[in-house]
Amino acid sequence: MIKRSFIGLIKPRMRYQAIELTPPEPRKIPAPKQVTLLLNEPYDPFGQGKSPQLKKGDPIKTGQKLALYEDSDAYVVSSATGTISALSALIGDFGRSYTAISIDVAENEEIDEQFPALVKDTSLETVKHFLTFIPGNLPDVILSPNGSSTPIETIVICGVDRDLLITANQHTVVKESSSVKRGVEILKQITGIDNIIIASPEHLMQDAGLSGAEVRVVNPVYPASLPKLIMRDLLGRVVPAGKTCEDLGVAFISVQAVASLGKAFNEGRIPVYKHFNLINKDGTSVLVSAIIGTPVRDIFAAFNIDAGEKDRIIFGGPMTGESIYSEDHPIQPDTDAVMIQDQKSLALVSDYPCINCSECIPICPAKIQVNMLVRFLEVGKYQEAADEYDLYSCIECGLCSFVCVSRIPILQYIKLAKYELGRISRAEETNV
Numbered sequence: 134m135i136k137r138s139f140i141g142l143i144k145p146r147m148r149y150q151a152i153e154l155t156p157p158e159p160r161k162i163p164a165p166k167q168v169t170l171l172l173n174e175p176y177d178p179f180g181q182g183k184s185p186q187l188k189k190g191d192p193i194k195t196g197q198k199l200a201l202y203e204d205s206d207a208y209v210v211s212s213a214t215g216t217i218s219a220l221s222a223l224i225g226d227f228g229r230s231y232t233a234i235s236i237d238v239a240e241n242e243e244i245d246e247q248f249p250a251l252v253k254d255t256s257l258e259t260v261k262h263f264l265t266f267i268p269g270n271l272p273d274v275i276l277s278p279n280g281s282s283t284p285i286e287t288i289v290i291c292g293v294d295r296d297l298l299i300t301a302n303q304h305t306v307v308k309e310s311s312s313v314k315r316g317v318e319i320l321k322q323i324t325g326i327d328n329i330i331i332a333s334p335e336h337l338m339q340d341a342g343l344s345g346a347e348v349r350v351v352n353p354v355y356p357a358s359l360p361k362l363i364m365r366d367l368l369g370r371v372v373p374a375g376k377t378c379e380d381l382g383v384a385f386i387s388v389q390a391v392a393s394l395g396k397a398f399n400e401g402r403i404p405v406y407k408h409f410n411l412i413n414k415d416g417t418s419v420l421v422s423a424i425i426g427t428p429v430r431d432i433f434a435a436f437n438i439d440a441g442e443k444d445r446i447i448f449g450g451p452m453t454g455e456s457i458y459s460e461d462h463p464i465q466p467d468t469d470a471v472m473i474q475d476q477k478s479l480a481l482v483s484d485y486p487c488i489n490c491s492e493c494i495p496i497c498p499a500k501i502q503v504n505m506l507v508r509f510l511e512v513g514k515y516q517e518a519a520d521e522y523d524l525y526s527c528i529e530c531g532l533c534s535f536v537c538v539s540r541i542p543i544l545q546y547i548k549l550a551k552y553e554l555g556r557i558s559r560a561e562e563t564n565v
């Protein structure tokens with residue numbers, strides 16, 4: 134899988150995992166005793182004059198829309214039937230605040246009737262009000278294509294997987310072609326955008342073609358499937374430093390979200406099962422299907438995986454995934470992989486200084502002088518890193534961290550720097 138150069142003069146070539154042409158069905162995890170849904174709105178137990186919509190003990194149906202307050206835009210969709218057992222604050226990466234809604238799952242499932250009653254109305258409003266929490270996650274930009282500075286003109290469906298050892302999107306291309314086709318029709322209808330492209334691995338071109346979107350082939354070598362490289366290689370458009378694909382009128386959506394959209398309207402109920410890869414301690418990867426909100430603990434139990442205290446659990450793939458710190462952490466609509474690494478084989482990060490070996494420079498697809506950038510990041514000089522060493526050109530592929538002989542967590546430094554600069558800039562805008 135990972136072919137490292139034995140003399141370090143050639144870039145390591147890491148090929149994406151290619152799914153078989155007739156892949157087996159994902160292993161289905163039974164419904165857990167409790168699901169936890171992460172709502173993207175801070176929890177305020179006192180409500181501060183707002184009218185709370187949820188409380189402990191409330192009965193909940195599968196497919197029911199759950200919002201904290203009457204006037205909240207943020208909502209989740211319950212993936213199970215049961216009773217709310219807790220509402221609590223949860224702080225995620227970089228201090229992001231969520232409300233964790235825990236639901237004790239009942240034996241008998243009841244489907245909420247609100248979405249099924251509207252299923253004949255394939256409008257943007259219906260999608261906005263019920264389908265932003267579907268497996269694969271609907272990005273905001275799809276729901277407001279004219280809301281950004283540049284109106285969206287092109288939608289790119291990612292039929293490729295973003296990281297190594299992951300096949301969840303490819304599986305959807307092969308096994309859910311009729312849902313994807315319906316999803317593409319709905320996307321066209323609700324956005325008014327006809328220019329829809331599906332980015333596919335070469336071996337799945339035929340399956341991808343069934344979607345009705347224009348097929349373009351992605352290079353099988355990492356990190357070609359990251360959006361900014363798809364923009365450059367498949368659309369011939371370079372995203373300038375500090376700009377996003379949306380700024381150039383292009384929106385990205387995962388093929389799983391497109392299939393979920395199609396399935397919701399085809400079947401008249403909101404899908405709740407998320408496909409993702411479970412990457413075990415020995416590096417083997419297996420496709421799994423579990424309802425959104427299932428705790429990681431239940432996934433490990435189904436595979437007899439014993440998570441030791443010092444083992445590392447990661448959401449996402451080996452290059453760009455992020456650590457989580459509790460087996461209670463739930464599967465999210467955008468979880469494409471859960472990886473566990475044995476503490477004995479962990480590639481530990483260090484606080485050794487950069488030794489200027491230059492390994493990170495030729496590997497960087499954004500041609501950043503990473504050895505210089507890292508010097509500013511290590512001492513918290515984020516603005517200088519942005520002004521002088523191209524911080525905002527970084528596409529967050531993680532290749533520099535992978536090759537760094539000093540084991541400096543460069544990607545994490547980069548993400549932290551961007552987050553801090555974003556926070557400062559938002560605070561300045563608010564105080565103007």
Ligand code: SF4
Nearest residue numbers: 497527528530531533
């Ligand atoms: S993560 Fe590292 S290698 Fe990748 S684009 Fe950013 S600086 Fe370059």
Ligand code: SF4
Nearest residue numbers: 487488490491493537
């Ligand atoms: S690979 Fe690591 S040690 Fe080598 S130059 Fe880059 S940051 Fe420095």
